[in-house]
Amino acid sequence: MRFMTMVKFDESLPMGPPTPELMQAMGDFAAEGARNGTLIDQGGLLPSAAGAIVSLADGTIKAVDGPFAEAKELVGGYAVLEVRSKAEAVELARRLLQLHKDHWPGWEGSCEVRQLGEP
């Protein structure tokens, strides 16, 4: 089964960029995932100021550049996992947040775990 996990947090909090310790720990975590075959893909997202939102409302499509000031929580990074159960995906998400807890003091946020459709 494949899952996508998305780490979300409030971009407006004055946290600054992730600590080097967190980056290192996440790198090790990703290497472990690649080794045991659970990690298919992953990536970190730049602040929303570098992005845009394209929306369709009332029959009109419009694009608005970031930052997305009105959104409470924004995706900061994602991973695509291949695991044997939802519980495994949840456990990997728990470990990811454990790394944040250990290496980025004061950080708060969530990790959304969603199953991907497969052919």
Added chain:
Amino acid sequence: MIECVTDPTTHEAIEAVWQLESTRLIAGLVRMVRDVGLAEDLAQDALVAALAQWPQAGVPDNPGAWLMTTAKRRGVDQFRRRERGDQIYAAIAHAQGSDVSDEDFLAAIDHVEDDVLRLMFVCCHPVLTPEAQCTLTLKLVGGLSTREIARAYLTTEATVAQRVVRAKRTLSEAGAALEEPTEAERGLRLTTVLSVIYLLFNEGYSATAGSEWMRPTLCREAIRLGRILVSLAPRLSEVHGLSALMELQSSRLAARVAEDGRPILLLDQDRSQWDPVHIARGLAALERAEALESELGPYALQGAIAACHARAETAETTDWVRIAELYERLAGLTGSPVVEVNRAVALGMAYGPEAGLSLLDQLEGLPALSGYHLLPSVRGDLLNKLGRHEEARSEFARAATMTQNERERKLLLDRARAPI
């Protein structure tokens, strides 16, 4: 600790930790105690302790370290409880002391590649039958339960449990986990590991017996083992080749069986059902195999053949000339008449049915192919294309009597009875 406000830590969550950790846990313990049976017992003890404690206490911050520490303590306790412990327990106590900490676990992680590879070598030890090698690899490296293995092999839990017990005893008697294979032996063992993983994959991909054509659990598990092996032996072309082959083949899992369970042949499959994630991983693995070795080995060659199909947007645009050429190289390496049957298919597609039939004529009567249902089945296909339908139908009927798989037999019988 994880706070579980709505729900205490469930057995399911603990099982998930176990599935993620059991390989390196058992592998690390085998290094320490040098006995597969004892290592598994200690690991199981740790699991039982987790099942008792975590529902209330929550999953520890580092569950892998917790399991390893608990397993080691258990080993030390057992040693102390015995008036005269045997050498194995003495070795743990000596190596680890009584106080085991997270640091020990972190140090053990540095060995994790060696440990897992050693565990694979032990599970695929030459004293074991291929069946025992497969079962033990699924159990100890794959972390599958006896029940899951029994389901995958359509047998009873008791049978699998007995197979495991017997295999572990054989290994203990041979002192398998005490060996340090030489460089030359490691190469040979690696070849066996590859063949065991491929055997698992094939048993899943094209079940030789039973009512279902595929057993996806075995395929998925083999692919996962292949990915682990890639990380353990990244300089070996064939390791990437096998990974490429399995990823590419399994990209077609969903497309090769109809809703009613009927098999769908490759050229009739809906290619939009092929899994692009597996294809991308397979093609990348093949590139690595080719970069490491210009003369591809048997797995990489089969991977290259599978890649020809994966790259073709429609069945009509398949590069059959290249596939025929790859099969020729494969036949040269393996000397396998089964490969020649496949080459006949490719020749038939590339150069016309007569080209395929003339190769099949040369194979007719080979003892290695007596009872091989694909020989008459392929001949039937080629005869059909030449308009020789009557002969084709009798070939399909002959093939139907040879296969052990019920789904496949039905498909062949349908073709044997098809109106001309």
